[in-house]
Amino acid sequence: MISQKVAQQSLRRLASPSALTSSMAKFASPAAIATGRYMQMRPTSSTTTTTDPTKILAEQRLNRPVAPHLTIYRPQITWYASALHRITGSLASGSLYLFATAYLVAPVVGWHLESASIAAAFGALPVLAKVLIKAALAMPVTFHSFNGVRHLIWDFGKALTNKQVITTGWTVVGLSSAAALALALL
Secondary structure, three states, X not given: OHHHHHHHHHHHHHHOOOHHHHXXXXXXXXXXXXXXXXXXXXXXXXXXXXXXXXXXXXXXXXXXXXXXXXXXXXXXXXXXXXXXXXXXXXXXXXXXHHHHHHHHHHHHHOOOOOHHHHHHHHHOOOHHHHHHXXXXXXXXXHHHHHHHHHHHHHHOOOOOOXXXXXXXXXXXXXXXXXXXXXXXXX
């Protein structure tokens, strides 16, 4: 029933051009859309700009508020611990992947990365060099491990106040330094 009314009204509009249809010319009739004789028109802007659009954008940027930069804040242990956690994780895993790849490629290339040759080369080093190398290898692993435990504690919703976060941050630094030194002196 409704579809018949719509069809009749459309046919009446097409059959008799009246003042009503000319005033409603901005609306498309179904027949005009179907035949492709309808073009949608939009009015143009009444204001014209004579300035360059890139200059407008630059002027708008000058009026935007500026976010505080890192230089106005006092550095905190949480910043350093977060950055060092990512760096030590990359160093520990990267060195493991590098050595594992070299160990697998060594027979093809002719390198001697067997345990006996590595132990002999390391044993020939002076004591201070041995301690420094072991400390350099142990520090990223111990820091990343202790800081990972700290993050697990945070995941349980514990030690999240500012004072506790600072305390656990310095605790991680102390424990990882002591553990790295202990491993280096073994």
